[in-house]
Amino acid sequence: MSNQGARRNGPVKLRLTVLCAKNLAKKDFFRLPDPFAKVVVDGSGQCHSTDTVRNTLDPKWNQHYDLYIGKADSITISVWNHKKIHKKQGAGFLGCVRLLSNTINRLKDTGCKDNDITGVLDHTFCVEHNAYGEIIPHELKPNGKTIPVTEDTKKEYVRLYVNWRFLHGIEAQFLALQKGFNEVIPQHLLKAFDEKELELIVCGLGKIDIADWKSNTRLKHCTPDSNIVKWFWKAVESFDEERRARLLQFVTGSSRVPLQGFKALQGAAGPRLFTIHQIDANTNNLPKAHTCFNRIDIPPYESYDKLYDKLLTAIEETCGFAVE
Structure with missing residues (x-):
């Protein structure tokens, strides 16, 4: 670390x-x-x-x-x-x-200088990297695979490893990525932003605001007083941030919120609010998501515990999609 x-x-x-x-x-x-x-x-x-x-x-x-x-x-x-x-x-x-x-x-x-690695690390000046599924060794210095990393040489190892990992080791991939990215967004348009601002624009907000989520949710065949709706929000409030992100990804295809908040969620044909849809279906079924429409279909479960269990199963133990 x-x-x-x-x-x-x-x-x-x-x-x-x-x-x-x-x-x-x-x-x-x-x-x-x-x-x-x-x-x-x-x-x-x-x-x-x-x-x-x-x-x-x-x-x-x-x-x-x-x-x-x-x-x-x-x-x-x-x-x-x-x-x-x-x-x-x-x-x-x-x-x-x-x-x-x-x-x-x-x-x-x-830091590195305060921790003696003698008897702790068994490394040489040869590291491995994954290239499209193939593990390839790379010597950080001539005959590196035969030179052990010791307490006296650990700083040199860190310097060579970081230099290779962040500069030379990914140079070809980075240049290809940069070329493709600049074909989509010309470089001069990005000069107004620092890295944090660009991250927000590209990736959206990392923290999920439940109040904003509730106020920008559309209800279909149910009302705010319906048990399904009340139990759904109760489950969301009980989730930690990771499970909320999983739920959001399950329904919308993205685990992050647009920079403008939930009101700016996009569907297949433009802006589309998050939608809770109560459907007439067997209550043994799991909730079903329509990511093109940011909609979750929920059967009329008989209790909060059943809704919680079914929702958790849907977001954590299912994968794949179907075309209707």
């Missing part, structure tokens, strides 16, 4: 590297798991998942994530078996570790 700097009076930006897991428990007698790691900044809505590694108890990821960490935030890193996560809630769990806020504060207040 490295400290990338802080916003004034705001969260600190940290780069977290998920390297690997070792000796995962084999919970299926006949098959090895397909593990992936999930990184969550608790309560902030920030969630990242690594690639899935096939059939192993010792996965290697070496993937990096930029996180914005508040003073009281904690980080949970959990490992899951991709073969089983869709079967039922909680299925496929292989283990987790949680970094509490006081631990994170200690980590970000120390």
Whole structure:
């Protein structure tokens, strides 16, 4: 974990590297798991998942994530078996570790020079990167694969690795991305914005405002006093930021809100408000989403608990689409 700097009076930006897991428990007698790691900044809505590694108890990821960490935030890193996560809630769990806020504060207040790596890291001056599914080694210096990283050479390793990772290692991909991006949006139009303003314009708001969501929601075949509507908002209010984002993505196709708020949600043919539609259907069915219309169809469930369970199943354990 490295400290990338802080916003004034705001969260600190940290780069977290998920390297690997070792000796995962084999919970299926006949098959090895397909593990992936999930990184969550608790309560902030920030969630990242690594690639899935096939059939192993010792996965290697070496993937990096930029996180914005508040003073009281904690980080949970959990490992899951991709073969089983869709079967039922909680299925496929292989283990987790949680970094509490006081631990994170200690980590970000120390640097490379304060931590002796002797006996901790077993690295050489050779790193790996994933190129379209193929793992390719890269030597950071001549004969790097035979040169171990020691306490005396760790600063050189960090300098060479960062230089390669952020400059030379992605140069071809970045130039291709830049060329394509500038074909869509000419570069001179972007000069008025800094990186944070551009992120807001492209990605929208990261935090979901429930009051704004409610005030810009259309109701179809139901009213604000209908049980389905009241229970729906009760469920939304009980969700954490991650589940609210999952619900929003389930219904609209995007986990983020436009910069102008929910009133600016777009459908297939232009602006279209989020819509709750009560349908006449069997209450054993799950809610169904129409992402082209930002609409969720909800059967007339008999209780709040049933609506909550069905909604949770729909947003966490289903995938795919159909054309009507």
